[in-house]
Amino acid sequence: MARKQSDYLAALLADEASVPSPLPASTEPAPPSPASVRVERSRGTTLLGRESALARLASGEVRQVTQLLLDPSRVKIWPGNARLYADLSEENCRELIDSIIAEGGQKVPAVVRRVEGDPDHDYEVIAGTRRHWSISWLRRNNYPDMLFVAQVATLDDEAAFRLADLENRARKDVSDLERARNYADALKAHYGNHLTRMAERLKLSKGWLSKMIKVAGIHDGIIAAFASPADIQLKPAYALAQALDDSEGAKAIYATANALALEQRDRRFSGRPALPAADVLKRLLDAPRAAREEARPEPYVYVSRYGRPALSVQSVSRQGVTIRLHAGSGADNATLIEALRDALDHLERQGQGLQR
Secondary structure: OOHHHHHHHHHHHOOOOOOOOOOOOOOOOOOOOHHHHHHHHHHHHHHHHHHHHHHHHHHOOOOOOEEEEEOHHHEEEOOOOOOOHHHOOOOOOHHHHHHHHHOOOOOOOEEEEEOOOOOOOOEEEEEOHHHHHHHHHHHHOOOOOOOEEEEEOOOOHHHHHHHHHHHHHOOOOOOHHHHHHHHHHHHHHHHOOOHHHHHHHHOOOHHHHHHHHHHHOOOHHHHOOOOOHHHOOHHHHHHHHHHOOOHHHHHHHHHHHHHHHHHHHHHHHHOOOOOOHHHHHHHHHHHHHHHHHHHOOOOOEEEOOOOOEEEEEEEEEOOEEEEEEOOOOOOOHHHHHHHHHHHHHHHHHOOOOOOO
């Protein structure tokens, strides 16, 4: 308990100082002794301190914190937290697990709130998901008496979200994608889709928050191309999210992502290292350009019997077809007419004929 809080509660519970009994009415009161002055002053100070403590308690400035030792199986994870509980593992919690063992238990309490109407759980974790997972793992692995240390808070959902967000901002092991999707959910659930209001409440830049919300919209089919969602960083992911706004480009990106996801899976099964995130991102961003180049028809060139170009198609557009007749090819008129017919047939097969 903080010192200030302890002092105020001590003052609140302090006994009143004793005072001397009143003198008989017929007796003139003696001048106050130094001791009685000190007692009276002490009494006044005690009353003032108690009044101040009551006022601070009533205002909510001072609140008593309840710290509990809980069975983690009776505590669930609040779904509004950014961290994905299913992604936690012994590997990524190893450092915390070792610290808890070395210190003989969990030293930093989590923050929980009570739940109602759930026969299986008494509390839910607002902040401290990794601590909950680690204690649960330890109880299953040779430390059955290990307990989950938590402080109980009374919070509505929006306040719970802000508290969890403040803790997670300092955590490097919460990925940008986890945080982005958490913000997107909160924007709808707590702020009525008002981005400005959310940014003000969280003390965040509106522009930065807007980028996070954009990244949150990247489909899971694209995310599967990466070895892990943790590989997705805000700046490059925002460029990818913008590229997906183009419908034609998005088709190419999705197709490339599917191929990359299969390649990543094959690498895992064969024990080979995963494709680096930078390589995956480059292939995804290059996909629209590569698709356009593949779709571009081969240029048509008719070569004369002397091995020199006689006729070529220069361009095809809605306005027409531009044909070039090359000087010095050695082709006569009959050959050029044959070349023109062949060029028109070629364009027709490519879906670029004049009749389209």
